[in-house]
Amino acid sequence: MLGKSDALPVGSQLQGGKYVIEAVLGQGSFGITYRAANTGSLLHKQVAIKELLVEGSQRLAGHVQHPPERSDESWGRLTANFEREAQTLARLKHSNIVTVHDAFAENGTIYIVMEFVDGTTLDQLVRQRGGKLPEDEALRYVAEIADALSVLHKNGVLHRDIKPANIVIDKPGHAMLIDFGTARDFVADKTLTHSVILTPAFAPPEQFQARARRGPYTDIYALAATTYWLLTGEAPAMGEADAVKDDTRLNPQIRTALAHALAFNSQERTQEAASFMRELLGPSAQPAAPPPQAEATSSVSGFQRGATADANATTIPNQPQPRQQWDAETYDESRGNQPPSFTASELASRQLNASSVPPRRSPWLAIGGGVAAAVLLGVLAIVLLGGNKGNGTNPPGGGASDTPTAGQVAMASPTAAPVAQAQATSTSTPVPPTNTATDTPALASKLSLPYSLLGVQMTSTNEGWAVGGGGTILHYSGGNWIQMSSPTTNTLPSVAIVSANEGWAVGQNGTILHYSGANWIQVSNPTTNTLFDVTMVSADEGWAVGENGTILHYSGRSWTKAGSPTDALLFSVAMVSANEGWAVGNVLTNNTIIGTILHYSDGSWTKMSGPNYVALEDVAMVSANEGWAVGDGGTILHYSGDSWMQVSSPTSALLLSVAMVSANEGWAVGENGTILHYSRDSWTQVSSPTNALLRRAAMISANEGWAVGNASPSGNPIGIILHYQNGVWSEYH
Structure with a gap:
């Protein structure tokens, strides 16, 4: 800072x-x-x-x-x-x-x-007011921002980072949309390459992809998530629109409107800001007549519902004519009802003020009072893996502390024995005990988790670990995967196990977890940047990489920042020894995402020169002289003879992980359930039991291994685990 x-x-x-x-x-x-x-x-x-x-x-x-x-x-x-x-x-x-x-x-x-706007951000206001706002007041602010979004969208602009921290309430009590550092023009019915800039708890699924269609529905999802947070003190979990629809804290009309706007599939989502407000307020709602200008007070005047009005009226008075009028259909993705896959590589922060401003009025409402403060309008928004539930006083994406979920559940065996709760330390968040009956329900058959699984590592045939969204931690022991209590709700994309008694996991907001003494605890971290991968050379040394070129070194029992030659998103690190290793990732150049390769030698990291590879997701080294990297479009790179060369690939699918058993055998996995096998100097595609997004593979031997990822039945992402044994990949039950 x-x-x-x-x-x-x-x-x-x-x-x-x-x-x-x-x-x-x-x-x-x-x-x-x-x-x-x-x-x-x-x-x-x-x-x-x-x-x-x-x-x-x-x-x-x-x-x-x-x-x-x-x-x-x-x-x-x-x-x-x-x-x-x-x-x-x-x-x-x-x-x-x-x-x-x-x-x-x-x-x-x-x-x-x-x-210069003299006011306070909406997230600060909510904290001052005890964690949430009265319905009428919250909806007034939302209506003004929806009004602003209508103008943005009609001019072909997406904000891309709607959240409470980017809404300022001025002294007269009007809501102002700020921080356009992430705003982009968009073109109807086109798939463009975008930098991935977002705040996870308020961002829709399509925003986790660099190459994806975005439209007004992208901002509307974020506005709906903000609305839900204002009314409940919690941010909605991605893919849980049904839970919002059933939330009895909200009146039926509001929760139905929010569930529609929060649909996982953008085609099923509310397509226009004006439509969102009509659903939220009722089809007969009309703009309240602006009251006479008066001195600001601490209260907010009444909200008008039920008046006779044209439900299709979307004209915003006194605004410039739209540069281009688009039908909502032109924004839809072309993949039918298949929700977008969000990849580890499509991941990668922060907020204004003034005084003596003229009255601000929305055709949807009239406002009275407000509060004062000063806030920074930043350039970029932090890029993370996925949305987590927030708490009432600390909005996600705004420096919030985590509210952990606790308990453990036998995923395959309802009678699995419980394990010890994670013990709190000065740098960890205590995990309160919970009743497993009201936590994640035990499943007697097919594994089903409410979050994606992102990382897996096996220590032996009988033991391993997997991590994922919402702070999910799974332990494999006795033939079953068991969900463990976790000291964080932050997304965890990577886990590295040193031994049966020690390991590490990293993730969102620089989260670092340490496994020791049969418990996971959160330890102090030297960065707030999201960490995407961790690898351990030994119990005493390791490395982690993440966004903005972040490289952390573990030595002397602590994690410290290491010098980095890049500001790229670094997604994977693989060490050959304590003295040599590699890291790969992506960087946005001239609106195109290209691969980045770093080499660690002689105590420092250097950026490798070479051709502009496509986005790279994972790297695995067999020895100091040989290794593999995979990425977008089925890209496979082979390291041999001191250089990286692109080799023939049997697929054009996105590859997210590569795991080598030896110099002669290995596996790669990716989107649409893609599984590749390396044998006899070539890669071939093999039969897969799923079309899920496979994020990480871990091989125990040439005869056994595991892969994790997420499927999206009914548009809701759930974790999935595959097991390789006897020459066949099968879905774990």
Whole structure:
């Protein structure tokens, strides 16, 4: 995080003295937002100025030097994103969207000048109010943001990061949509490559893919998730629209509308913001007449329902004519009812202010009071694996602490013996005991978990571990997979076991778990970046990799940040020895995702030069001289003779994991249940018992192994486990 010393001093001048810095409003890993006076105007109005200043930058003689680990190309991408944010905001004129006044380059970086909004973010307001809001007040804010989204969508723009932290309530009590650093133009009926930027608890499934169709339904899902959080204090779990529909804390009309907007399959989701509001408020709802302007109070006036109105009216008065009018059908995915698969590689953060603003009115409502504060408008949104349930006082995606789920359940045997609860430490979250009857129900037949399974490692034929969404931890022992109590609800994509008595798991928000003494505990971590993979060289040394080029080293009984030559998303790390290893991942370059390969040798990581491979997902080394990597489009790379070469592949499916038994035999798995076998110097596709998304494989020997992933029956993702034995892959029962 940037420190106060990195900010421009009070009194600093920009644009030849036109803007004079008065205070720092907030700062994050990608920039600083200031309050400034516009002395170029006779009114000397206050403005908010956002400066692009990434973590690690230095200010030399007033000139910003970007971090040495960021290439000129990487810095160019950041400045281009920043400029795009200014251009997006400048062309959108709406009373519930922050206004851009100016943008310019100076001091070796970029600045955006915006109106200064004196208010507080919706997530802060909810915390101040005890964890949730009254229905009428919450729906007023939602209606104003829906109004703003209608204008965005009619102008071909998606926000892509709707959440409470990106909604500011100004002093008069109106909701303003902020943080357009993730906003993108979209083209009707086109599949485009997008950078994957999102906040997991509020993001829909299609946003976890780089190449996927997005449309207004993408933002509507996030707005519905925000609405649910405002009313209940919890974020909805992805794929649990039915649970929302059955939530008796909400009135039937509201929960039906939210369930529709939260559908896992975008084709089944509400397609327009105006339609969402009509469903939420009732088909006969009409905009409340704007009241006379009055002094702000702490209360919010009544909400109008049931009046006679045209249910199809979607016109927003006093707004620019839409650049393009699209039918909702053009946004739909072309995969029928098959929900999108979200991959480990499509993964990869944060928030404005003002005063003396004119009244903001939505045609859907009229608002009275509000509260005041100052918040930073960031450039990017953190990219994670999947949504978890939040709690009432700490919204997901906003630095929340985790509320763990507890208990354990025999997945194949209802009579499996219980195991010890995880013990809390100063760095872990206590896991309260729960009744297994009310936790995840025991299944006597086919394994079914409410979350995807993402990682697996076997220590022997008789023992292994698997991890996944919602902090899921499974233990294989005695022929059964048992769900263990977990000290976190954060998604866990990787597990590495050193021995039967010790292991590690990593995941969302930099989560690091340690297995010791038959318990998993959460330990302190040196980063909040999501970690995607962990591997151990020994009990005393290991490595973990993640987003923004994060590399962690375990040594001396603690995890520390290591130097990284890239800001890419690193998804896999494989060590040959304590002195040598490899890591692979993806980086977005010129709107195209390409593979990244890092090599560890002589105590440092270096980026390998070579052809622009497609997205890479996993790497496995057989020896210092041989290894394999897999990725998008069926890509298979072979390391031999000191170089990586692409080899023939029998599939064009996305490959997510590769596991080698020896130099002569191995396996790879991926989307649509794809399973490849390496033997006799070639890869062949073999029969698979599933069309699920297979995320990770772990082989015990040439004759036995396991694979985990997720299926989506009825549009709801559940964990799945495959077992390889006697020459056949079968689904675990």
